Amino acid sequence: MPDTMTEVFEAQRDRLRAVAHRVLGSHADAEDVVQEAWLRLSRQDAATIDNLDGWLTTVVGRISLDVLRSRRSRPEAPYDEIVVAVDEGPEADVALADSVGLALLVVLESLAPGERLAFVLHDLFAVPFEEIGRILGKTPGATKMLASRARKKVRTPAGTPSAGRSQREVVDAFLRAARDGDFEELLRVLDPDVRLTVDTPDGVVVVLGATNVAAGARFGAAGGGRAVLVGGLPGVVAWRPDGSPLSVVAFTVAGGRITGIAAVSDPARLASMELPEPPGTVGTGR
Template identity: 75%
Template structure:
């Protein structure tokens, strides 16, 4: 893979921008690997460019990174099986042994996860407008040039995205109610109690399962409840944990090898999202507690 050469006249200037560009691409794509690829592609494009034609390098690079990221997001929509959000491999798992965890680092992680999850629900243009304007203070006219839209239209996109983001409940610690809802879900799954599962699941719940062959998404309480009934008997041991600050469970096979990590988003007494990791390669990267 090509990298910035110290002899290239633009290399030092590019390196000064690299962290900011990587941060933009990561917020756009939710994947560190994809963000690195985008930044590398931006460098390749810069290295082929006549430096004399670039009057504002920071703005030029922001535009290039924005356009490449937009292309990646759009390709994910047409080929959803090809998109993998590597935040699933970055989950922080800690034992849930305190009534009200107040670890600032864990809470910060959970806020970051919540933002990535809601950004995933935005369309590519909305996501670009929100990320560049609200998170990185890029003017609307510059964002509009990337999108091929007017500044006014771009401002409307960002406003619509902002309203969606603001509807997400930001974690402030895990309370008893959230734990009780998760426990009720797990108990109902073990019993095969379909009606109870529907009671604790939000009608539009989103289940995201990270498998060895990619990410599988299931939407809707009926489908999620049916899947929970079928998979409930696989684990022989389980332990309550916090996953990036939200309620979760680690399960193990009888021989003590990890089976899965689950994380539950709970809003207004119902489960709105479940993230499940069953890919052994991803589980091996996590610092998991021992079986209880």
């Protein structure tokens, strides 16, 4: 391969890795996709490629789409990449600002492969719908509809900040109300259009609207809960009496209200996460 193509690929490697990681949610899978793109480029006649940047984006998109489609009906979400740490103030907020957000990851895992690819490529990397349509084998109009549907499901506020004290206060108010069964207080701290996603052993369950979320809010009253940061978001970890993890919950707060809740209660997913020890536990192993 000519050195110029090698140089262009290396210059694009970080961007291509970022695209694959956002689509797949896994650093390991992203590395595999980029390596496969390199192998395909090495077998390609340079004279047949008019726009190398666009060609590489298309190839990475197609490989990523194949990976999404080949995953099982309940794909293995890379929860081991989400940083979960005891909430110890602003310093911890800054340290976790770049970690993977649980709320976005859970929602992305619930999207169909085409929706996920269209949303990530267009909304996060500004790839034109014409190019995305070629990857998906769809018209630009149909691709735009896929991205629109995905956008409505995700509904993540742009630039979601890491957890601040005001956000933690809103979450604490929610947890107190859940423990006390204070329905009116729950409605006060929940956004009317709040979205709850719960990753259970049977799949991802989605609950929409403040009334419905408040009605099922007893999950927030789990005993032994501990305030944590989950991918930079305020959250809580709860354990069973035997010390095994019961749930991890992350909250998205905007405008003084909770707009999104992402919970993981699937034991297999919880086992893949690095979680703090339960209060009073001696040692570092679980």
